[in-house]
Amino acid sequence: MELSYWELKNWFTNIDYTIFGSGIVGLHAALRLRERFPTAKILVLEKGMLPQGASTKNAGFACFGSLSEIIDDLKTHSEEEVIQLIAKRWQGLQLLRKKLGDAAIDFRPHGGYELFLKDDENTFNECVAKLPFINELLQPLFKANVFTKEVDRFGFQNVEDYLIFNPFEAQIDTGNTMQELLKQAIAADILILNQQTVTSYADAGNHVEVVLGDFSFNSQKILFATNGFANALTHGAVQPARAQVVITEPIPNLDIKGTFHLDRGYYYFRNIGDRILFGGGRNLDFEAETTTEFGQTKIVQNKLEDLLKNVILPNQDFKIAHRWSGIMGIGNSKNPIVEQLSENVFCGVRLGGMGVAIGGLIGTELADLI
Template identity: 40%
Template structure:
């Protein structure tokens, strides 16, 4: 049983409850409190820290590689693709507006893509033309053959550079967002699992156990890959991204963030270490899971990729291995909508949560 003190404070009724304290949950809370400072906002998170993909990603500040943008345009059409690229680009700008580079280890060191066939190069001019209105650059993507040798990527045929992309420290970004939330008087219940949710004409009741609940006027799901336990009808497929990180490498030449194969592989330097993730297109079915594990098959595959493509002339040892869970679907457009009189969702960020969440927060604040 709970005391009157607990029920009057921690478990009292709020204006808004957000489930999930990852990037989308935190940015949504910030956008709401900036727009409606008088509203009380509670974020409920089942883990002791934000988890999912937010603290388990690769720390890329990117909005789409050339081949990814081409593939998306062929699947979704140019209108939706450009809308998405614009959201990601503006989301990255917003992060930099809110936080100083050194607070979140933001490094605008360029985004690169390795190509081993020239077909995407035929689209270079037309894609640049379409992105001009978003990035303000005549050439968002340029061919940078001289950097292949500089980065010691000699096993690669072509290298495309995007000067608008870079890297950041996901943990530090989350910490700064949490600080901002505290500053705006957003409240939290960490380590708290949500059970049943009941909506009536007047309120939403969120059950934390059989005899304990918190009520609110409105509820927002920011649960990304973990949404299906709440919203069964939405088209959301969990997608695990496995990652490894090398021990420090003396005289490492690699600097920047790199993509390969429509973004299915991604690697970067973290100081003088190399972080590599992806490869789930080698084993789609196994990786459609919410289990935070790594598999011998994919870890071996990633190590081989490291040997053959990223560090072909360098000995390395692996320091860390981890995985994060992204949310995918039939297309990459996020699901941001009202789902009932008092419930909303902002989910399915397709592996681009860092860039999308700042803008998604604004969209939800407009909706409520």
């Protein structure tokens, strides 16, 4: 890469902090560093055209876990861990709203619902039985009952007659959210360069050498906010998890409004105006969906269309307008990794599919490690 004197001087000289990843975590980290160090030179490098791992690909759910997900988490995490996770997600959502503003992110508090397929009666019965216990667990945090059982008024088919309702869930506009974050970063004099792939780095003690292809530069500190792409960085503690998504053409007189969870959170859908966005299905083939490659598979796409036709939009004509995928970062634990890797290298990764909720908080915590 042949750089001019001007390019070297303005973009790659005297860099205090370099952040890898311009998604929700990376930009919150950059903005927090700007608050703490007003005169620092802050550079953000993004390997995509956009912050597209998951930050511009997600479904726009302002959620913190469905009832069945929370019950599932209690089987592998302690009560205290689960409460702390939910508290962090809730705190992160408030941080996002405060920093960006409800109007900018198109915050819509329609509430969230969980529905249960007829052939998943055991999960439904378990959720109904444990609902009072989970509400009691979350009472100190929300000062109210989070989950209630309500009759399905949306006309879904092949599901139990009752849904689980959560009034604290909401929708956001993913595109507007990221645009507002980018605007704030640029206004804060944070440099952002896209389509930059870091091939290696070396912590030299008093600085870090960063290599971009055949070009290298020095930065005092570096921060990784690469989530689903952090496998090598964390020695396997973060695994990529692809999520496939479809959105319909507008549907006349659509009577579905809110965020919806199905099958322990492996499927999720919402309205965007009079369209339905529907995603999930990685549980159909975990091996194939443990990938950093964007794309679709027949097994998942067919299942999404089948559930749209037979469960979500029965007796309604619909047409798929667009398909895409995003890459999340998951692991054996739902706890995010926010830690110092060496003298001048830090990371904030493994958001467990809750990047919208927890991303801002993790970015802030990452910056505060410095």
